[in-house]
Amino acid sequence: MNTLKIPFSAKTAVIGISFDVPNQKETVVIGNPDSVKRFFVSGLTDNDIDFRTRKLGTLIDEMNELALSADGDKIQKVISASSGLCSVIGKGKGNKSAENFKNELFELYDNSANANMLFNYIIFFVLTNFNLNHKALSGEFHISVNQMKKSAEKFAEQYNACISDMLMPFRNLPVVPESKVRYWDIDKQINSPSSELILHVYYSHIGGTWQTGYAAENSFLAILRVYVDILKQANVVVRNCAVCHKLILSDRANTSAVCGSDKCRKEQHRLTTNIVRKRNKENPIQDFYDTFSRNCSNLRRKFGDNLSARKRFDDEFQKVRTAALAIRTCPHRLKSAKKSMQI
Numbered sequence: 286m287n288t289l290k291i292p293f294s295a296k297t298a299v300i301g302i303s304f305d306v307p308n309q310k311e312t313v314v315i316g317n318p319d320s321v322k323r324f325f326v327s328g329l330t331d332n333d334i335d336f337r338t339r340k341l342g343t344l345i346d347e348m349n350e351l352a353l354s355a356d357g358d359k360i361q362k363v364i365s366a367s368s369g370l371c372s373v374i375g376k377g378k379g380n381k382s383a384e385n386f387k388n389e390l391f392e393l394y395d396n397s398a399n400a401n402m403l404f405n406y407i408i409f410f411v412l413t414n415f416n417l418n419h420k421a422l423s424g425e426f427h428i429s430v431n432q433m434k435k436s437a438e439k440f441a442e443q444y445n446a447c448i449s450d451m452l453m454p455f456r457n458l459p460v461v462p463e464s465k466v467r468y469w470d471i472d473k474q475i476n477s478p479s480s481e482l483i484l485h486v487y488y489s490h491i492g493g494t495w496q497t498g499y500a501a502e503n504s505f506l507a508i509l510r511v512y513v514d515i516l517k518q519a520n521v522v523v524r525n526c527a528v529c530h531k532l533i534l535s536d537r538a539n540t541s542a543v544c545g546s547d548k549c550r551k552e553q554h555r556l557t558t559n560i561v562r563k564r565n566k567e568n569p570i571q572d573f574y575d576t577f578s579r580n581c582s583n584l585r586r587k588f589g590d591n592l593s594a595r596k597r598f599d600d601e602f603q604k605v606r607t608a609a610l611a612i613r614t615c616p617h618r619l620k621s622a623k624k625s626m627q628i
């Protein structure tokens with residue numbers, strides 16, 4: 286049986302992040318508000334937090350992993366256990382009825398060093414919110430049966446609204462039409478006029494350097510926003526792969542970046558070549574130059590292993606090429622150049 290490293294009877298479920306850009310590291314921490322604050326302010330750890338320090342950009346990989354699994358695997362299991370917990374509250378049942386659902390979530394929680402911390406946070410969040418509402422409901426045992434029923438419904442509704450808000454972005458992810466694969470539309474996530482997001486900022490002066498930690502209660506989107514901003518300051522942009530739409534980190538100047546997969550790189554190359562060809566076709570000078578260059582390359586191949594002939598050809602080609610490049614920007618010279626190059 287898996288156990289949760291951190292107690293989930295916390296006040297609220299907090300996710301925090303800090304950055305070490307020069308060393309390309311990020312630290313994600315989840316836990317209760319006081320412990321996360323203590324962690325960022327004084328560097329102290331306790332049993333009420335779970336954290337990982339890993340390569341900068343890992344949060345993006347975690348989002349990609351959860352988008353892929355949103356359709357039927359990991360996220361779906363959380364949704365199903367969470368609905369079970371909601372019915373426990375709604376029917377005013379005791380802790381024993383919640384055990385199975387809680388155990389399902391414990392099993393999904395990953396204690397390993399390479400755990401998906403975003404997924405762990407979702408589990409922690411569900412359990413914390415269940416505990417808060419279930420505990421509050423249990424405190425009302427003295428009221429009448431009728432009132433108790435109403436109260437149970439109220440807490441179940443409260444719980445459900447909170448969980449739905451958290452899981453909504455995962456449930457509403459767009460799908461790539463051809464592959465049916467889910468992805469995060471990062472521009473939409475960042476630029477949507479969402480409701481107010483509250484972020485706590487903590488400063489510490491540990492080991493001679495100032496550090497900043499960011500923490501959000503009940504919100505992963507607030508962390509995503511600060512994440513994108515901090516990376517931008519380091520000249521790294523979070524964007525969608527131009528082909529498969531997976532989230533990627535790329536250089537700020539690169540506007541049509543693709544992910545590292547062979548398939549996407551080849552597709553991008555094909556698209557770029559097509560665009561360039563089409564553009565060149567519309568430009569008579571470029572088209573002329575391309576034909577000339579292609580003819581010369583074909584001719585050159587005919588020399589085979591005759592190195593001295595190749596050398597003579599290359600020298601001659603270089604001269605004409607320089608002249609051709611010079612007239613590329615002067616359309617009125619095109620006619621006479623065509624004549625002199627006999628193409």
Ligand SMILES: [Zn+2]
Nearest residue numbers: 526529544549
């Ligand atoms: Zn891709």
